Amino acid sequence: MSFNLNEVAAFLDLNPDTIRYYVREGLISPAKNAENNYREFSSEDVLKISDIIFYRYMGLSISTIKKIFGGIPVEDIGDVIEESERDLLEKIKEYTLALEELQQWKRHYREELTKLGTFSIGIKPKCMRVRNYFSDEDHLVTYLKEEMNIEKEDWGGVSVSFLVDLNEEPLTLRRYISLKSTESNTLNNSSKDVITEPEEYCLITYEYMSREPEELVRPVIEYARDKGIELTGKIYGIERTNYYVEGERRWVCAIYASLKHPEKYMSI
Numbered sequence: 622m623s624f625n626l627n628e629v630a631a632f633l634d635l636n637p638d639t640i641r642y643y644v645r646e647g648l649i650s651p652a653k654n655a656e657n658n659y660r661e662f663s664s665e666d667v668l669k670i671s672d673i674i675f676y677r678y679m680g681l682s683i684s685t686i687k688k689i690f691g692g693i694p695v696e697d698i699g700d701v702i703e704e705s706e707r708d709l710l711e712k713i714k715e716y717t718l719a720l721e722e723l724q725q726w727k728r729h730y731r732e733e734l735t736k737l738g739t740f741s742i743g744i745k746p747k748c749m750r751v752r753n754y755f756s757d758e759d760h761l762v763t764y765l766k767e768e769m770n771i772e773k774e775d776w777g778g779v780s781v782s783f784l785v786d787l788n789e790e791p792l793t794l795r796r797y798i799s800l801k802s803t804e805s806n807t808l809n810n811s812s813k814d815v816i817t818e819p820e821e822y823c824l825i826t827y828e829y830m831s832r833e834p835e836e837l838v839r840p841v842i843e844y845a846r847d848k849g850i851e852l853t854g855k856i857y858g859i860e861r862t863n864y865y866v867e868g869e870r871r872w873v874c875a876i877y878a879s880l881k882h883p884e885k886y887m888s889i
Contacts, residue, residue, distance in 0.1 A: 623652070623661035633670060640670065646683055648673055648690060680705045680712075722777060726862075733861050733873045736827045740844045742886045745821045745857060745877040748799040749806060750782065752816050755796055765798060770809040775800065780860040781872070785834045787842070787854035794834040799859060822883035823857075824850055830860070830874045841878045851881035 630637040643649050644660065649669050651660040662670075669690070676686045685701060693701065751768040755761070765771065771779060778801030783794050800806055802817060824845055831837050838856050845852050856878045863872035880886065 623663050624667075626660050626662070629662045629667060629670070633667070633674065635670075635674075643670065643673055646687070648683070648686060680709045730862050733827050733875070737873070738826065738828070738840070740824060740826045740841070742880075743823065743825045745818075745823045745825075745879075746859075747802040747820045748780075748782075748818050748859070749802050749810060750797050750799040750816050750818060752814055753797070754784075755798070761798075769798070769800065769813055769815055771800065772805070772809065775803075775806060778803070778806070782860065783837075783858045785838050785856045785858075787838070787852070787856065792834040792838070794832065794837070818857075821877070822880050822886055823877035824852065824880060825878075826876045827861070828874050828876055830858075830872050837874070837876065838878075841876055845878060853879040853881050855879040 624632070626637050626640060629635075630640055633640075640649075644651065649662075649666050651662045651666045653659065654661050673686060676689070679702075681689075681701065685704075689698070689701065749769075751765065753764075753768065755764045780799050781796060782799040783796045785792055785794055799818070800810075807817075824841055826841050826844070828837065828840065837858060841856065842852070844850075856876060858874045858876050861873045861875050863870060865871065
């Protein structure tokens with residue numbers, strides 16, 4: 622007695638395509654009905670699929686399962702278990718770190734939306750940046766390729782940033798790429814000509830990004846003038862949460878206006 626693909630899939634609560642994948646990988650070899658050319662699954666096939674379900678739940682790869690089905694001595698199964706344990710512990714470590722980063726993003730996101738259009742004195746975070754600025758004519762890959770090393774797991778700390786210097790005419794939005802300053806990023810870029818921007822007391826606000834420098838800096842300039850806060854003239858912007866409107870990439874921007882007399886605010 623045998624059952625067809627859909628019947629076995631329903632019994633095991635699997636997607637039929639999953640079982641087809643196991644067949645293609647050679648993990649199971651159900652017989653074909655000579656009359657209709659459909660696969661027919663025996664009890665032994667179902668037991669092997671149940672073993673595959675268990676092994677996959679235990680974190681074993683398809684290649685490892687093939688080795689087991691190929692005849693690993695029972696004395697060596699312990700090695701398979703230990704290897705899977707090491708892999709799972711590494712994944713737990715990765716997911717734990719990802720969860721911490723996600724929760725940090727959640728806090729920052731809420732802060733950004735809450736503080737849109739408000740002003741406070743605070744610290745501009747330390748970051749690393751490429752020395753040169755880039756324009757719309759520059760390709761990001763070309764701009765970064767020779768200037769900065771960024772590992773895959775560090776792209777979450779990469780931001781589009783800018784500098785506007787009020788002491789220059791006309792006002793120009795100078796864009797650059799900044800990278801979260803960490804021990805590993807510093808080590809990876811020790812041979813590169815990068816700049817480390819130190820922590821700095823600033824007048825801070827959050828705005829929606831604009832390409833017009835006057836539009837970006839006007840609110841912080843007017844607030845500083847109204848409150849009698851003296852600025853150095855250097856205003857930085859760092860990309861925060863980004864979003865898309867009709868396919869166009871946009872973002873909330875943290876604005877940091879450098880203070881002329883930061884010592885007045887260090888106790889605040």
